[in-house]
Amino acid sequence: MLSPIWSLLLLGTATVVATEVNYATSTRDIASLLQIEDELVGYMRQYVQELQHKINKMRKVQEEWKTRSEHVKTAAESYVANPLVSFPLMLRMHVDAKKWLELGREDIQKGPLQELVNRDLTGITDMDLQDATRGLLHLQDVYSLEERDVAKGKLNGIQFDSRLSAADCLAVGSHLDSLNDSKLACKWLNVSLEQYEEHMDPVYKIMETGRFHIWEKMGKTLLEMHDLNGSQSAFKKLLEWASKEDDTWLVNHLLDNLRYIAVNVDNCRGKNIVPVKSVLRCRYLTEGSPFLRLAPFKLEQLSLEPFVGLYHDVISSAEREDLINLTQSRLENRGTHLNFVEAAVENNASGYVESLHRRIEDMTGLELGESEPLMVYNFGTLGQHFIHLDCQTPENFVEPFPKEYRSATVLLYLTEVQVGGYASFPALGFGFKPTRGSALVWHNIDSSGNCDSRSLQATCPVILGTQWVATKWISGSGQWRRKPCRK
Numbered sequence: 001m002l003s004p005i006w007s008l009l010l011l012g013t014a015t016v017v018a019t020e021v022n023y024a025t026s027t028r029d030i031a032s033l034l035q036i037e038d039e040l041v042g043y044m045r046q047y048v049q050e051l052q053h054k055i056n057k058m059r060k061v062q063e064e065w066k067t068r069s070e071h072v073k074t075a076a077e078s079y080v081a082n083p084l085v086s087f088p089l090m091l092r093m094h095v096d097a098k099k100w101l102e103l104g105r106e107d108i109q110k111g112p113l114q115e116l117v118n119r120d121l122t123g124i125t126d127m128d129l130q131d132a133t134r135g136l137l138h139l140q141d142v143y144s145l146e147e148r149d150v151a152k153g154k155l156n157g158i159q160f161d162s163r164l165s166a167a168d169c170l171a172v173g174s175h176l177d178s179l180n181d182s183k184l185a186c187k188w189l190n191v192s193l194e195q196y197e198e199h200m201d202p203v204y205k206i207m208e209t210g211r212f213h214i215w216e217k218m219g220k221t222l223l224e225m226h227d228l229n230g231s232q233s234a235f236k237k238l239l240e241w242a243s244k245e246d247d248t249w250l251v252n253h254l255l256d257n258l259r260y261i262a263v264n265v266d267n268c269r270g271k272n273i274v275p276v277k278s279v280l281r282c283r284y285l286t287e288g289s290p291f292l293r294l295a296p297f298k299l300e301q302l303s304l305e306p307f308v309g310l311y312h313d314v315i316s317s318a319e320r321e322d323l324i325n326l327t328q329s330r331l332e333n334r335g336t337h338l339n340f341v342e343a344a345v346e347n348n349a350s351g352y353v354e355s356l357h358r359r360i361e362d363m364t365g366l367e368l369g370e371s372e373p374l375m376v377y378n379f380g381t382l383g384q385h386f387i388h389l390d391c392q393t394p395e396n397f398v399e400p401f402p403k404e405y406r407s408a409t410v411l412l413y414l415t416e417v418q419v420g421g422y423a424s425f426p427a428l429g430f431g432f433k434p435t436r437g438s439a440l441v442w443h444n445i446d447s448s449g450n451c452d453s454r455s456l457q458a459t460c461p462v463i464l465g466t467q468w469v470a471t472k473w474i475s476g477s478g479q480w481r482r483k484p485c486r487k
């Protein structure tokens with residue numbers, strides 16, 4: 001029902017279909033929306049009426065059956081010995097019950113509901129909504145209006161009849177947030193809370209615009225602004241309101257996610273570093289390929305279950321330079337909040353890339369044949385990759401799996417940043433500062449083949465410096481070809 005709390009932070013821009021009709025800028029077209037709304041309201045009223053008829057019928061039956069069962073005064077066996085009792089009982093259970101159960105199951109498929117379901121609203125697009133929002137914000141900007149005044153219909157000293165609802169203000173706040181204007185977004189969210197209409201609670205819950213949704217948005221927006229204290233208190237409010245729902249699943253879900261956010265913040269601040277290097281955790285990896293016996297890897301094992309390991313000094317300076325050279329001209333921006341750019345590098349892009357691939361196979365003991373190309377990322381100041389799972393469990397375990405079923409992830413650190421840029425494992429509770437030339441490897445799949453939620457990972461915001469990282473997601477497909485002498 002509720003998407004994981006971090007997924008919203010990672011939302012890309014929605015695809016928008018161009019249409020001939022432009023609802024937001026032409027008043028004639030907007031007027032046609034009024035007519036559509038009228039029609040929908042008509043169908044809804046009909047549907048509600050028919051539903052009410054059904055409820056009335058069901059209630060009658062239920063009352064009548066209840067009265068009969070209340071007549072059972074004597075012991076059940078002597079009571080049913082009377083044919084005047086047993087015959088109608090048999091009839092009710094054998095014939096009537098079936099019919100009533102059918103009535104219960106039967107949806108009011110035809111008629112108004114069908115009309116509602118079939119009403120095509122795809123002509124009204126995200127773009128139209130964005131245009132309409134822009135229009136509203138333009139008005140606010142031109143006349144330097146307070147959000148509160150706009151919401152209350154007070155424009156330039158004139159009081160209008162119309163007002164914006166809490167849900168409307170939330171939508172404006174979300175739009176601003178998607179434009180990176182977190183500060184103004186918070187103000188609109190604040191107004192949304194002020195305007196909140198108690199009596200709309202049941203409807204708002206269905207529309208996911210209830211009070212705790214507003215606090216959730218507020219917490220995330222403050223987090224993006226690096227206002228950790230502010231986001232923490234917003235998340236507290238979120239929990240408070242969510243607890244009032246009496247929905248333990250929801251509350252636990254939120255608690256889990258908030259816990260991750262809090263741990264992640266600590267990881268990123270260097271409060272949960274991996275314990276000092278011990279002989280037990282540091283070893284030279286020599287088993288496996290002949291290559292490893294000649295040039296063993298220096299492996300620092302950070303977690304056993306799921307496996308997380310850091311391989312030191314595995315990427316040469318020429319290889320690091322080559323990867324950066326190969327991508328520098330082709331980096332593409334990803335969203336506005338994230339402040340990082342990325343580019344894919346084909347497996348045969350250069351001799352360096354090919355030998356890196358062989359090394360990754362040696363390090364992990366996994367086949368790369370079915371995997372996605374290497375991705376090179378450049379994180380600028382405040383660039384980060386928020387808490388995420390690299391893996392999605394497929395519905396059917398049939399090869400080839402969807403590409404999202406990634407058995408392991410390898411992060412190659414091409415540069416080192418001065419401040420920030422920690423690698424964080426929120427569910428495992430540790431973070432560390434990666435060093436240039438090292439490779440971080442972790443497994444995303446548990447022993448049963450499902451994605452392992454403990455492998456949640458994040459790249460903390462870069463505070464000072466630029467971070468270059470290359471990622472190899474290793475597909476779950478093709479691993480049956482794994483050479484038996486390897487791990």
Ligand SMILES: *[C@@H]1O[C@H](CO)[C@@H](O)[C@H](O)[C@H]1NC(C)=O
Pocket residue numbers: 179180336337339382
């Ligand atoms: C988005 O926010 C980042 C960091 O706060 C900032 O550097 C960037 O310029 C902003 N982008 C836009 C489009 O406003």
Ligand SMILES: *[C@@H]1O[C@H](CO)[C@@H](O)[C@H](O)[C@H]1NC(C)=O
Pocket residue numbers: 183186187190
């Ligand atoms: C939101 O409102 C509270 C009090 O109503 C205030 O303390 C806070 O500064 C406001 N935040 C913003 C971003 O306007």
Ligand SMILES: *[C@@H]1O[C@H](CO)[C@@H](O)[C@H](O)[C@H]1NC(C)=O
Pocket residue numbers: 229
């Ligand atoms: C955040 O809270 C901590 C302790 O709760 C406090 O020491 C710190 O000054 C606060 N930071 C800001 C920016 O308010």
Ligand SMILES: *[C@@H]1O[C@H](CO)[C@@H](O)[C@H](O)[C@H]1NC(C)=O
Pocket residue numbers: 318319321322325
């Ligand atoms: C990367 O590019 C720089 C400048 O174009 C060049 O001097 C260097 O040799 C290149 N490095 C590799 C490994 O190709």
Ligand SMILES: *[C@@H]1O[C@H](CO)[C@@H](O)[C@H](O)[C@H]1NC(C)=O
Pocket residue numbers: 346348349350
């Ligand atoms: C890499 O392989 C593809 C297809 O096999 C080929 O089209 C491309 O030219 C190759 N690129 C290089 C740099 O060798």
